[in-house]
Amino acid sequence: MGTPLTARIIEEHANAFGALPPAGPTAARRRTALEALTASGLPTSRDENWKYANLRPLERLRFIPAPAAQPLTPTDLPAAIPGFARYVFVDGAFAPALSAALHATAAAVTPLAAAPDAGRAPAAMPAQTPAPGASADERFARLNEAFATDGAAIRVAAHHEPVRLELVFVASADALTGASYPRVELRLDSQAQLLLIERHVSAGPHASFVNSAVTVDLGCGARLHHYRLQELAARAIVFDTLCAVVGRDACYRLYGISSGAQSARSTLAVRLAGERADLTLAVVALGDRQQVQDTYARVEHAAPRARTEQVFRGISAGRARVAFNGKIVVGKDAPGTDSRQSLRGLLAGPEAELDVRPQLEIYTDEVRCSHGATAGKLDESMLFYLLSRGLEPEVAQRLLKWAFLEDVVARIEVAELRRQIEERLALQVHEPLASAESA
């Protein structure tokens, strides 16, 4: 499609290609990705599943990978989580000096730049079989694949203890100089176990452009707890695509906490491909000021007796827009599906916007699917109860917002990580109130 945007992407790609080392995805893969992207174009706001995302910044930012960054020190990074090996990527490129490598023998983490096709099993990319309804939207993942120069290929083998791994993606460049392309290709072998923390943070206040792509492939009986934290600086723009395939008897717990950036869009596509696959997909999103926090989550049941629990808790304050579009598709080969959706949004300001949308498509019988969605203000009777016990209105409101999020956050089993998240959220639920007070 000959839109000015895709024309510019092709041009920037052609210019960059000569300068790029033959690292990251191989040249052939880049070309395939670019061709697919050229054919489909990037999403526009006319696209049903993209109408809440902020796509305007794409017009002015640059797509070439950011130039080599200024060296960072460990103090630029979030506090380490005890027991977790850490791999740090700055503007998409592996930074060994900041990393503390894994000693476990059950897992291998290979920077893609060092070994372009390392750890890449043929199954690492989700199967492209056409699904009922709209297929997974991977257009931004294609953009990542066309431009990424590095990333993490992770392969985990079966072991009696779960492997503990933290990936920290730091954005430090301004969008005018280039983009950051975090990339993760993750494969868990049959019965493998992994606790994975994936953080996206900024070094400095730059208006960075981050486009991350993550693929997850869980073999039979594999278990993955995946904590994704988006804590980018206030002017950052981030697009994120996660595609996962969950095998027979495998269990995937996916927690996303999105509180940073000026504009954030996360596209999550999970395919329950094996019998009795078990998925929890929980997202917490906080928007304030003029932030946009948009999540599109699509879960496809493609095998019998799989289970999904989809949870969303979002707070929209200031003039922010917080959106969650949660779709569950139960295919014709998925009898015995058990899916639950609990999507709740909280409007914390007269000018804030909130869009919570559950969608369910069922193409088979014998399923149990429930969904609940609410979008509203703080509960007046809860508020009065707290006031009647002497709490200041500001404190009472903050406490209720906190309680609203705690529903999801309390489930995070890594104590130090939960503490860090709670600390950040406590600050965030405080801020909108403070600014409302001064207004």
Added chain:
Amino acid sequence: MTSRTPLLAINDLHVTVEGKQILNGLTLQVGAGEVHAIMGPNGSGKSTLAHVLAGRPGYQITAGTVSYEGRDLLALAPEERARQGVFLGFQYPVEIPGVNNVYLLKAAVNAVRKQRGLPEVDAFEFLGLVREKMRLMHIEDSFLSRGVNEGFSGGEKKRNEVLQMLVLEPRLAILDETDSGLDIDALKVVAAGVNSLRAPERACVLVTHYQRLLEYVVPDIVHVLVRGRIAKRGDRTLALELERRGYDWVTGEAA
């Protein structure tokens, strides 16, 4: 009754809810050290009175005054009333998942202490005090870390209201049908809690539909509320007479 200023003085109070007249010239005085019972048929305005005293939004006060410790109670925000020592025990305590009980208790106590210019309570001593009151109210230890009233039975919620009252030690406690829905054992526990707080400087207003609670918490004065005003008052024998003759006896007279 002493000649001093009463702790609570309600004078000719008129209240409407969504345009409907609920309280219709209610006058009532409660002195320090006293326990008053407010009885009355359904819809007579008992709960409205309790809520108006606690400052719940949604009630229009069209006439009358309420003074507490000699000051205009109606001019105070709900949280200010609580910090001045007014406590409402809810008829239907609210569940607040995600806010744990001990956190709320501590925040409430510290709000009162701040008002009095005292430092925040020592966490360790405070926990000891709460545990002691919990034993009195037959509440088990796991309660502390649970969400406020989350998944509590009706009886547990009422005992939790009284526990909060015991920890906060209010000057004026208003208990809105705290006895409703309780079995006899729970009723005795709740009554013991209320009695343990009786003191010369405190007062308690028990809003109730039945006289059962009053066998265990003996009131100094019983008021009968009919169509938004006090239709009859007397000592505890009035409650017994109401039990025998039914509210029709009073509502007939008031008409």
